Amino acid sequence: MRTAGPFSPIALALLLAAALAPPAWGQFAPPETVEGAPIYTVLPVDAIPAIDDPRFVPAEEAAAFMKENEPVLGVTGGGIAKAFSLWLLNVHEIVNDEIGGTPVAVTW
């Protein structure tokens, strides 16, 4: 479970772009608060792009781009194991996937 960190330079750039292009905002009409806590809009919809068509590689191939101490979210099911780099999830936050035939949303 990730909680939002401070803005990265990319997020700040997006924020600026969003401020100049207000129509991307306000596509939803959320309540101002949920269970007493406020909802803040900080980026336009889909400024952080979820992954809808995830592609996977075997562990041997992943060794080329994964670091030993890199944090991952690991999941098992239906005889399958899958690893999702948290450094990668930082820039996508959601992966629409399936594990052993069950549709899942990996969220971070």
Added chain:
Amino acid sequence: MYARPLHRGTPLTFGVSGMLWKDSLIMYDRQTRSLWSHVTGKAVTGPLRGTVLTVYPTAMQTTWEQWRRLHPGTLVLSKRGRLGGLEGTHDVYEDYFRSETRLGIFSTRNPDASLPGKEFVLGVSAGAARSAYPFRHLSVQPLVNDRVGAEPVVVVFAKGSATATAFSRRLGNRTLEFRELRAAGEDLQMTDAQTGSTWRALTGVAVAGKLKGERLGPVPATMAFWFAWRQIYPATAVWKPKP
């Protein structure tokens, strides 16, 4: 991590709304454009308001090195982006994770200073009950037989990779009790008191003894900062080792 429910025969697909609630992501689904909290799994507005997603319970946060040891045949999400370059090659939140004082993007107050706001906890859910297992306590006692609400659970901590995970201790009609957490080569093992069988402690699979081949059931568990867990679950229990 959640199972995606069917809507008119197709699984919902989620996107990032750009909104935050309690310092965490609000998702939307592309079919109905309802808004969902990624921490509680609940739709907070829109046609599906009130619906709660089912947690997919086997997710575990660890290091790549540790995960590959546990599951050598694992698949890995590719980092090759649409434009051909690699994405996610470093931690964009490194400074935030290192900082002891920065809590969320709006400088949230730590709601309960009995633990530092940036203390990592394993948050475990069973029904409506929640328990937090602070990493500072788990480093002192890395094997915990406990109950979360009515559910008997075992919590295991691997100090080297700062990995915590939890399983149900119910197996058929039995409730098992675990002891003797120990290194076995590069693996961590434990023994159940009832049958003396040997278990891989981070996968919950029995590898020797009477229960060989049995697998402990998962319970939803997530690694979180204390301030974040506590602001979402104010009534959470907090585990401490007995003195």
